[in-house]
Amino acid sequence: MDVDDVAKVLKDLGHPHRLRIFKRLTRSGFDGLPVGVLREDLDIPHSSMTHHVAALVSAGLIEQVREGRILRCVPKYGRLWDVIAFLQSECCVEDRSRQID
């Protein structure tokens, strides 16, 4: 991941609704949850929800799988791990001799 990719993920995750959606999804497990459940849990109107979910999809943080008439949102843990790895390796002191503990 390069700087621009990471910036995009951070931006898309950097919204209270979207962070809550992603948190709820990740905690729920590897199967994810339907849009409707998220919507009800977090009390976000239908159309707003769609936009936020779409943003998370475009950031690669979740994917959607259709099952009949419900669309399940599945969290992509690896995407977050990649971002965290970037931050840990690129946003720390370069000169380790001066690193605190």
Add this chain to the structure above:
Amino acid sequence: MDVDDVAKVLKDLGHPHRLRIFKRLTRSGFDGLPVGVLREDLDIPHSSMTHHVAALVSAGLIEQVREGRILRCVPKYGRLWDVIAFLQSECCVEDRSRQID
């Protein structure tokens, strides 16, 4: 840090210029760098730079200390660590029995 705090930090860091600024600062060490150096390194116009620096300050990611006529930007590593800690603890599977590896 609660969800809203984290969302704000992510949002403010989620811009190519600002992520590059923060990366440059953190890598440079605990003393940080003057605005002018960042500006020249990253080739961002004066006034735009001010906006981005202000955003990072408001997110608590950096602080500025005046030294004569130059203003040094100092990265606040702890702020990023807090965000990473939040993501690692709140955006992972709750049921560890199903955690992969």
Add this chain to the structure above:
DNA sequence: ACGTTATTACCGGTAATTTCGAAATATTGA
């Protein structure tokens, strides 16, 4: 006081985001 350097404040224009009701689409079960 004056010129120089470093940085910010102000401003206006443009673009993007957020919001959400209402209508539309897709899918299923009967």
Add this chain to the structure above:
DNA sequence: TCAATATTTCGAAATTACCGGTAATAACGT
């Protein structure tokens, strides 16, 4: 095919973000 359910698209307003030129401020050296 019809009604019910799940989700998205459309549309439109309000808000916020972004950008960068120019003017203002702050601090220094002489």
